[in-house]
Amino acid sequence: MSNGQGHVTATEPRIESTASRLRELVAHLRQQRAQLREEWARLITEAQLLTAMTKEEIFAEATSVYDNYVEALETGTYEALQAYARNLSERIIPRGVETHEVVGIVLLLRDVLARSLFAKYHEDFTKLNRILDAYEPAANRIAITVAVGFVQERERIIREQQEAIRELSTPVLQVRERLLILPIIGVIDPQRARQLTEQLLRGIRTNRAKVVVLDITGVPYIDSPVANHLVQTVEAARLLGAIVIVTGLSPEIAQTLVNIGVDLGKMNTVGDLQGGIEEAERLLGYKVVLVQEPAAQPA
């Protein structure tokens, strides 16, 4: 925390005086707490930050942020603040609070406090300078801590969600003895394609499937590498002794498959999922018979 404006050359007293200035600063901020907090909350509303939260919530959060802020200034340690920032992020991220808002409010608080220091020391410019020497690095450090905490929390959530999506993204369902369906929804990226292959081949083995209906109605388009991968998966399934029926190809996907020059002798495709299941039943030797007209539902 050294900078060129210091008037004291020896290190020891310099630190001491920084500490004493910080103490003075903290005392001032404690004393002015109510007023500064009010001012800060007003600025937040004015700047239209944290619009996802009510006024009362903003005020409550502002109070605890303020106290934590002053405490971090006083103790010079950021662990408590870090933990608080993480906890705060956990609560406000689900509310849709954005990164720029969090950084914005912390910077606003920094400015509010700096202004109050200007107001207090405006007569003694040298002293103001020294107080700011002590204040600024600490305040910046706090801003960084909070912002980093927020971003880290966000990243953690994104990672968790990706994990969840990955797990949910390729269900393998048995609809009849020896018949599996794999409904795929959403865009298939290379990683998902790999996972799909793995699940499909493993599913064939564990369920002893003979026919698999791969329904890609919910896939808007695929690129050539993924299309190739899909074709390879179909061939690999054949090596395991299973037939893959692909259903629900969109015109775009059909175009892609034709462009990569897929051998249609290897690909078994049917228009929709129903047709695919019917074809699968035929291959497996099932015959669906309507035993009785369904009775009218009692009202």
Next chain:
Amino acid sequence: MQVPILKQGPYLIATVQAALTDEDLKELRKTLVERVGHLRSRGVIVDVTALDVIDSFATRTLRDVAHMIRLRGAETVIVGIQPEVAFSMVKLGLTLEGVATSLDLEEGLAYLGRKGKAPEREIRTQPG
């Protein structure tokens, strides 16, 4: 490593138990094609469950076996290819075209049972 070849009714079952050298593969091809004629078998099952790797030579040999046996009047089915092996084979463009494949021995027997020209004796041995 010799591959044991068992006669099971009208079928021959060759169970590969460990990785095979190219020589072993050639030996297997020779023996199978010979036996199909001697024993008047109608189907051959090659079980590769134990293999972690099936390379291009093995794939070509298996395909050749299948085609040669077809010419000798029998059907061949390769069974027990592991999922990972299957996908790496396909990645390398080794797709065993024109060769029947099944999940395991049981499925392979069922496949040959369906394929067989169906003398009555055969059908009675089918479960269900």
